[in-house]
Amino acid sequence: MQKDLVIVANRLPVDRVTQPDGTPGWRRSPGGLVSAIEPVMRANDGIWLGWPGGDDQDLEPFEDDGMHLAPIGLEKDEIELFYEGFSNATLWPIYHDLVAKPEFHREWWDSYVKVNEKFAAKAASFAAEGATVWVHDYQLQLVPRMLRELRPDLRIGFYLHIPFPPAELFQQLPWRRQILEGLLGADLVGFQLPGGAQNFVRLVRQRVGHKTHRDLVYLPDGRAVRAAAFPISIDARGYEELAQKDSVVERAAAIREALGNPRKIFLGIDRLDYTKGIYARLRAFAELISDGRFDVEDAVFVQVAVPSREQVEQYRILRDDIERLVGRINGDLGRIGRPAISYLHTSYPREEMAALYTAADVMVVTPYRDGMNLVAKEFVACRTEDDGALVLSEFAGAADELRQAWLVNPYDLNGMKSALLEAYNADDKELSRRMKAMRKTIRQHDVAAWADSFMSELGQFSHSTHAKAVRPAKRS
Numbered sequence: 001m002q003k004d005l006v007i008v009a010n011r012l013p014v015d016r017v018t019q020p021d022g023t024p025g026w027r028r029s030p031g032g033l034v035s036a037i038e039p040v041m042r043a044n045d046g047i048w049l050g051w052p053g054g055d056d057q058d059l060e061p062f063e064d065d066g067m068h069l070a071p072i073g074l075e076k077d078e079i080e081l082f083y084e085g086f087s088n089a090t091l092w093p094i095y096h097d098l099v100a101k102p103e104f105h106r107e108w109w110d111s112y113v114k115v116n117e118k119f120a121a122k123a124a125s126f127a128a129e130g131a132t133v134w135v136h137d138y139q140l141q142l143v144p145r146m147l148r149e150l151r152p153d154l155r156i157g158f159y160l161h162i163p164f165p166p167a168e169l170f171q172q173l174p175w176r177r178q179i180l181e182g183l184l185g186a187d188l189v190g191f192q193l194p195g196g197a198q199n200f201v202r203l204v205r206q207r208v209g210h211k212t213h214r215d216l217v218y219l220p221d222g223r224a225v226r227a228a229a230f231p232i233s234i235d236a237r238g239y240e241e242l243a244q245k246d247s248v249v250e251r252a253a254a255i256r257e258a259l260g261n262p263r264k265i266f267l268g269i270d271r272l273d274y275t276k277g278i279y280a281r282l283r284a285f286a287e288l289i290s291d292g293r294f295d296v297e298d299a300v301f302v303q304v305a306v307p308s309r310e311q312v313e314q315y316r317i318l319r320d321d322i323e324r325l326v327g328r329i330n331g332d333l334g335r336i337g338r339p340a341i342s343y344l345h346t347s348y349p350r351e352e353m354a355a356l357y358t359a360a361d362v363m364v365v366t367p368y369r370d371g372m373n374l375v376a377k378e379f380v381a382c383r384t385e386d387d388g389a390l391v392l393s394e395f396a397g398a399a400d401e402l403r404q405a406w407l408v409n410p411y412d413l414n415g416m417k418s419a420l421l422e423a424y425n426a427d428d429k430e431l432s433r434r435m436k437a438m439r440k441t442i443r444q445h446d447v448a449a450w451a452d453s454f455m456s457e458l459g460q461f462s463h464s465t466h467a468k469a470v471r472p473a474k475r476s
């Protein structure tokens with residue numbers, strides 16, 4: 001089966017799981033990438049290549065909910081070295097401002113190269129002559145170059161869903177040059193924000209020695225590569241419609257009822273990740289109660305923590321820390337039937353998420369660093385009555401667009417407390433003014449607009465050549 005559009009991402013949109021009765025089944029994968037690419041796939045007759053989770057090796061391509069999916073198996077040691085190791089314990093912290101300490105291990109890197117080769121070979125085999133291959137995210141940064149070597153006929157795009165770090169951090173990577181060269185195999189390299197694209201071009205100039213001009217890189221082989229920002233988004237109308245469904249409206253009322261109909265519900269929904277700032281935000285909320293700003297009868301914080309990367313040590317430590325904190329806060333501040341924090345370690349389907357967004361009064365999204373954060377956008381899309389408040393970290397990509405949120409520095413606990421309190425006390429007029437403006441932004445820049453702009457740019461820019469005289473790249 002060969003296709004004109006091939007999506008290559010570390011994960012498929014569904015994960016292989018063992019069901020309670022022992023039979024294998026599929027469950028939706030966590031994370032923003034899947035939410036963003038799914039509508040693109042549905043609008044095109046393409047194929048999506050990715051890891052289905054687990055270490056099954058021989059899964060055949062299949063169709064799920066109208067999408068063609070081709071699983072790429074990872075061996076046990078690849079899961080440990082490539083996925084948990086290099087992707088999530090080396091690259092992830094470096095690309096997120098060193099919120100945690102990255103580890104550098106040569107055998108992790110070797111596995112990263114091997115797995116990227118495996119993905120490139122699979123992509124080459126599923127791509128029709130002259131097809132477009134769209135490679136996603138930090139786990140697969142070597143694929144564009146490997147794929148170009150295998151299939152020079154292809155149009156290759158790459159999109160990074162997480163931030164691209166400043167040169168000062170990126171250059172700590174012992175394999176910095178190989179990663180930059182890997183990305184330069186694409187015709188178009190997309191980032192969430194202009195700052196990421198600028199960091200990349202600057203690094204290419206400094207570390208690889210290629211000539212650059214604004215967002216263009218001129219390669220010695222005559223190719224030109226463009227690096228630009230394409231802020232990702234959501235299916236805004238889809239969420240709006242979902243939030244208006246009777247079943248969702250009823251479920252939202254039931255959630256409020258189950259929580260004891262407090263005056264205000266605060267809500268956090270995050271993958272359980274140390275970049276998300278869950279610990280600090282729960283502390284800020286608890287301090288407002290102990291300061292007497294409001295009471296557990298008035299307000300509750302619902303924190304959904306979606307299980308993530310549970311084999312990586314830093315994620316296990318984080319889970320323990322957060323769960324200990326929740327226990328302490330509830331023990332100190334809660335009353336019978338009135339916990340201060342309602343904590344759920346689980347993931348929910350879209351309908352339940354929409355009901356939670358609708359039930360909440362204050363959505364709290366306070367990552368230390370985040371490529372975009374689609375949860376913030378989903379919340380806004382679901383507020384069809386133009387009500388509800390969004391407290392948003394300045395360090396989430398979404399803050400560039402959602403300027404009417406209560407923007408906070410997640411490292412500043414007092415600042416966060418003030419913003420939470422202002423959002424809690426805001427009157428309807430203020431809420432509506434802010435939410436209207438944010439909803440307009442989200443509707444205009446939805447995921448279809450994001451995909452269209454990337455694809456049309458890729459269409460115009462692929463196989464671009466230049467006639468500049470450039471010296472061969474220097475070693476670094």
Ligand code: F6P
Nearest residue numbers: 011030031032033137161308309
């Ligand atoms: O958006 C960042 C991202 O790492 C995606 O690449 C990924 O699919 C998602 O978050 C969830 O992470 P993981 O695939 O490691 O569970």
